Amino acid sequence: MTAIGENSVGLVETKVLRVVEADAPLLLECGKRLGPIDVAYETYGQLNEARDNAILVCHALSGSAHAAGVHRPDDAKPGWWEDMIGPGKGIDTDKYFVLCSNVLGGCSGTTGPSSVDPETGQPYGLRFPIITIADMVRVQKLLLDRLGIDHLLAVIGGSIGGMQVLQWSIAYPEMMDAAIPVATTTHLGAQSIAFDAVGRNAILADASFANGQYHGKSVPARGLAIARMIGHITYLSEEGMRQKFGRQLRSTEKYSYDFNSEFSVETYLDYQGQTFVDRFDANSYLYITKASDYFDLARDHGSLQQAFANAKARFLVVSFSSDWLFTPAQSEAIVDALVANGRDVSFCNIDSSYGHDAFLLENDTLGAFINCFLTATRRRNGVEVEGVCCPRHPRVPSRAEQAHRARVDYQLVESLIEPDATVLDVGCGDGELLARLRQDKRIEGRGIELEQDLVLNGVCKRLSIIQYDIERGLGSYADRSFDYAILSQTVQTIRDPERVLTELLRVGRQVVVSFPNFAHWRSRVQLMCRGKAPVTRQLPFGWHDTPNIHCLSLKDFDEFCGHLGATIERRVPLVKTRPSPVRLWPNLLAEQVIYVLRKD
Amino acid sequence: MTAIGENSVGLVETKVLRVVEADAPLLLECGKRLGPIDVAYETYGQLNEARDNAILVCHALSGSAHAAGVHRPDDAKPGWWEDMIGPGKGIDTDKYFVLCSNVLGGCSGTTGPSSVDPETGQPYGLRFPIITIADMVRVQKLLLDRLGIDHLLAVIGGSIGGMQVLQWSIAYPEMMDAAIPVATTTHLGAQSIAFDAVGRNAILADASFANGQYHGKSVPARGLAIARMIGHITYLSEEGMRQKFGRQLRSTEKYSYDFNSEFSVETYLDYQGQTFVDRFDANSYLYITKASDYFDLARDHGSLQQAFANAKARFLVVSFSSDWLFTPAQSEAIVDALVANGRDVSFCNIDSSYGHDAFLLENDTLGAFINCFLTATRRRNGVEVEGVCCPRHPRVPSRAEQAHRARVDYQLVESLIEPDATVLDVGCGDGELLARLRQDKRIEGRGIELEQDLVLNGVCKRLSIIQYDIERGLGSYADRSFDYAILSQTVQTIRDPERVLTELLRVGRQVVVSFPNFAHWRSRVQLMCRGKAPVTRQLPFGWHDTPNIHCLSLKDFDEFCGHLGATIERRVPLVKTRPSPVRLWPNLLAEQVIYVLRKD
Structure with a gap:
């Protein structure tokens, strides 16, 4: 029996490199000095000529440098992230050069408390100085220096490894394109x-x-x-x-x-x-x-927002729904701090019952996210990447999606957006509108979407999508942080439109809202003459199973804008999705409508 | 300094009684015999002449017989449930005779593993036989026998004490009027x-x-x-x-x-x-x-439903929202099993951030529930109880309640209900309708309500109210377990009316449904002529802040009944809340409507 499975990196070796000499000990955060420091590490895949495909993987509490492959053909167990690292896997060793090192303080080859204290000739034991996550990261940086790696495509890690990822993004912001902190937190x-x-x-x-x-x-x-x-x-x-x-x-x-x-x-x-x-x-x-x-980034930097003020990387933050050790809310706090700094961040809260361990078990979903995000990051860097990055299974669209796909014609929204603008699409679905706007208008787009699969679609399209429920608000977005905020065919489905619209008017210089017109003549006639809740092309659901929990007309929304203190810049009533706006009796004839609002 | 606070039972004494003699040892559930067994206990208040006011309090893991008062005037700490037991408190020692004993296996006076093993003359240590919750309860019963107490008004306890309460209700169903298991579970x-x-x-x-x-x-x-x-x-x-x-x-x-x-x-x-x-x-x-x-009641009895098949007590099940040790879902499982047996059960999931400890800390709310429930239980027994049982603070009614208070006139619903019927009121509010039906029609009523304060109001009215979200369904209720199921002014506010109505038609022989008519002529005219979402007397909310997430008319509901396969027994269209039904063009003229449905 061998542990070498299909698509394994196969036989690997742990190497050890001295990164700090005894005569030049490293000053630790606790104020003490430590030296010598040896670091155990492994690498998988090849560093390419451009030297732009290196990925650092950081391990959690009980991990080691041995992340993938086996040490001997008869090893009973492969490395701790075998399912994620290898040819064709989430972190694809056919494309990337992957490096993983044992942390400072560890017990798998890197200097730690059971190493020999040169002063006594005995193991350090409790004489070993207290180390921090920042110390671990500094030692990793010294290792990369020794290996001549001066740029990282990404730093990836889960749990305590994720803390190292966050610390990397703050300590060495210029050195990396992407940061993927998984199932982690900025503080316990x-x-x-x-x-x-x-x-x-x-x-x-x-x-x-x-x-x-x-x-x-x-x-x-x-x-x-x-x-x-x-x-x-x-x-x-x-x-x-x-x-x-x-x-x-x-x-x-x-x-x-x-x-x-x-x-x-x-x-x-x-x-x-x-x-x-x-x-x-x-x-x-x-x-x-x-x-x-x-570990406490807010304490180190005054606040969580300040902690990420100088971060440069694109972030993919990942949490797991049932993780109660490092909770989704803690990942959301990371996302909020990055958003507050206007950083490029995607976020997914993967639905899983595995708890914190999910970062080692949800390999299909997590692998797809990581793979897409890495591919997207390289493409953003202008690198041609061949092949498919994530398995796309044809899905039956949900009812909410079906409703969504009755979105007003993208062409029309596009015509309302100025080139080179920044755009937040709230309830962005699969990101198609943002992708088109980027293509045609060179906008810088961000999306918010609740459904995991749609978030993955967006990430795969090189978009930055955050998996949030709109109803929780946009509190972390700065005032006027986007030229446009878009709420397309969604206002009638949310519990508290007033709160969401108020937030959108704060965050966007202009707000684009579209919805089906409940006062269209067909609806009026149905209620008037048939005495029934209207069912029309734009309002296709029965009264008892509709996602539309609000009924509103152009007049209702006009009044609502007054109530919100918003100025209506444009109002484009539509029949079907024809770009030619209705001129006569719009509240009677329009099937749907697009508003452009502003609040000064 | 003394720990005797206001309304304390004051100086108390722990007594010890031998309930099992050495020569007649008790056969335990594990198959071993144990004797002698001494039990430490305390009592507070006076057993009345009718001997019907005794309450047994069961303690949790680290408790003891010393539940209230102090042993010496200079004691630093009073008993473990001092805030709940005393004159005028949740368990009012002016009214009730309260008894608490240290559990078998404990270390505060009752025989346990550190007692002396008569065979060796040394403490038992691990030679002590394994005991179970059922063993503890049997020893408590032996104590009551010795004390000549043959009936309990209630058995009350939290956590492991709550397990004892459940075991009591099953082992000695005839002996008690009420069971109050708090923050507990039928199995870990x-x-x-x-x-x-x-x-x-x-x-x-x-x-x-x-x-x-x-x-x-x-x-x-x-x-x-x-x-x-x-x-x-x-x-x-x-x-x-x-x-x-x-x-x-x-x-x-x-x-x-x-x-x-x-x-x-x-x-x-x-x-x-x-x-x-x-x-x-x-x-x-x-x-x-x-x-x-x-402890595992389902294992002992084949299923949880069977476990409670012979229980006779009225139950008040209490959980706490943030308790993750014995979760609200575990309490709901108890409630479901009791409901499935048609037992008399009230349930409240008290909103608290204290976690499991809340059963020792949420004294105001828990005390009000216990006090009301005990008072109601005595009143049901025909005992005159003076005074107010719970502090009633005048509250500002919530918007949902305001909408609720626009309920169709109770007289009208009453006229539809046969005397001596069983009635389930889903979304029962403060229980006023059930209380009136009980008064005027001698019905046996049960209620479901989501808001904690309203549940307390209902419990205080001697009603059995379960704090459930209607949307979770009625799965635990047996088919045809009520003559009437009532859904009053609620169908338009729930996410999935089809699911809820289907359940109601299964559980009730007849279903009474009332709702505001969205096709009333005022609504039609408003939409037709003004092109706005209707705002009327019966639909008083603006489009964006209404709790009514569905718009339906009489015609819509007629069709819906067909869809559900339900027969419309009666349809009573109303103008205002006049009991005289609208005869002409009901879907045009009725402001609201009451349906009586049946599905055979």
Whole structure:
């Protein structure tokens, strides 16, 4: 048996490079100096001639430099991100040169607390200085310097690896085109700090810990196992655990009435704890979790917005719906801070029941996003990229999409937009309008869309799409940050049009709104003569299953604009989607309408 | 300083009674026998002459018999539910005789694993048999027998105490009028079992544990503290921890760069762990958490519905919105099982950020619910109860309520309901209609309502109200379980009328539906002549801020009934709320309408 699967990078080797010499130790954030520092790393794929295809992958708490492939043909397990890194995979080693290094403080080849302290000739133990995420990133940068890599196409990582990605984007903004922080956060909340603290407590409480000087003796196995068990609970979601284990017993249908592990979830945790002890070092667990607790970009920079003020990369922020360790809301906070700085950011909250672990398990969806985003980034850089970046399955469009596709003719909206403008399309669907505007008017576009698959479509079109619910508002967008904000065929479907329109009028210099006219003569006649809720070409749904939860006419909207204090710059009533506007009795004859508004 | 606050029961004493003699040991669920068994208990208030005012309070994991008052005038802390039990409080000791006993396996006076094993003369330690929630309840029953209490007005408890309440309602259904399980569950899910298992692991891993024979030596303090810390994280909500601690540092603004506890949340957990060690026994922690893991009513009885098949009590089930240990969904499962059995159940999911701990902290709201429910239960028993049961603050009615109060005249609905019928009012508001129907038609009513305050109003009116969102459906209600299901002035506000109506037609032999007529001539004229979304007496909201997300007429609903396969038994078009039905052109002249439907 071999672990080399199809599309594996195959046999790989961990190399070690000294990046800090003993006589020139590195000044750490804690104020202490550390040297020498060795770094273990692996690479996959080839650096191209232009040297513009290098990707740095950052690992999480228990990872290592060994991200893909196997060390020996008979290895039982491949690298920790084997499903993501390889020929034709999410991070495609046929196209990219991928580098992954073990973090400072780790236990897989890079200098850490169980390395030998040159001063004592013994392992450091708790004499090892406290390290931070920023220290880890500085050491990675030193490694790249040594390897002669002065530019990165992207930095990618999940969880604590994602913290490193964020730190990279802030510390070395010029050095990278793209940043892909996955399932991460700019700071741990009280609950996550608490879990880490209890885990460390369990290690420190283990009688074998001996102040970290357990090397060559019995290791603090029970303490480390307990820490790992706690961690594992936080990596899975409640729903995922319920599906995977429920109340299933390990081997019998009867309770054993003793304190042995008998529920499947107990034996799972026992196993996770035990195997972790065999491959990981208790001291490194202490140091890396502490680095994670200390990570706090807002604290370092005054605010989260200031933290990203100088970031240059395109961002793809990814969270997972059931992740309760580093929650979608924490990823949204990253997105909000980037948006507030006017940065180029896409965001997807991938629907998953795997919890935090999803970043290692949702390979199809995450891989498609990463692959599309990397391809799009290269194309934006003017590089010709061949082939298809993501698997496109023909989908049956949802009813909301069908309604959406009854959007007013794009040509007409295009005619209202000035060239070279900046445009925010709220409820942008698959991004087709933005893509056309970019093509024909050279606009710089951003989109907001709720559905995951449509967000992927947009990202694939080199667009920057954020997966947000419009109803949550646009609070992070600066005043007048776009020349145009577009709300196409959506106002009648949202709960609180007043709030959304008010926000759009703040964010956009001009706001383009279109909707079906509820007072079209067919609707009037249907209600007047037949006494029924109108069903027309533009309002095709029955009263009980319509996504349109508001009925409004041109007159209603005129009054509403007055109520909002908005000036109507243009009002284009339409029959069908003919670009020729209705002139006579528009509120009677128009099937739909496009408004251009402004509020000074 | 004294801990005797206002309205305290004051000085109290823990008594101990032997309920099982050594020579007649109790056969436990695990198959082993245990004896002797002593039980520690306290009582507050007076048993009345009718002996019908006794309430049993069941404590949670770390509680004891000492639920209220103080043992000495200078006690620093009163009993664990001091805020709930006392004169004029939620459990009013002026009215009720309250009894609380330490659970079997505990460490506060009742026989447990640290009691002396008569066979060895040493503490039991791990020789103590595994106990279950059912065993605990049997011992409580034996105590009541000894005390000559043969009937309980109510059994009340939170968390593991709530499990005891559920077990009581099943094991001794005839003995109690009311059951109030708070923040509890019928079984632990995989995640909760996992947390318990890791906590026990920490205790068992402590070098001082010595197979439970640590008495007189050093106790397994670090292991027990770690278990308690893990527990405490699960008792708070993420939101609550964020509000209470955030990333606040204990004493300085700078990181200390060492492994001492420096975040406030760390020192909080240290403190909780440390003080717990001083007052609780590690062996008891093992046994009680194991009892909680084993608790599984569906397993014991074949299904959750069967578990409650013989329950007789009125239930008030209470959960807390941010409780992620025993979640609102788990309480809803209890409610669903009771509903499926046609039991008398009220349910409230109290809005709180305190997490699981809310059952000890949300005293005002929980106290009002308990007080009202107890009073209502006594009144249903025909007992005259004086005074006000809950504080009624005059509230400004919400917009949804205002719309609700435009309900069709109750007299009219009343005229459609046969006497002595069973009625389910979906979206029942404050329960006024049900209360009137009970008064005038002697109906047996049940209500569903989403807003917490309105649920309390209903409970206070001796009604059984479940706090559910109608949109989740009525899946737990049996077919034809009511003579009438009422949906009054609500169909136009729900997302999926088809699903809700289908369910109502399944659950009710007849369904009474009322709604405003969108095709009333005023609406028609407004749309026809003015070209605006109608605003009328019955449809008083503007297009953009209306709770009415569907527009329907009598004709629309007639067709819809055909679509649903429902027979229209009666259709009562109304002008204003006049009981005289419109005869001519009802779809034109009726402002609103009442339908009576049936589906055979």
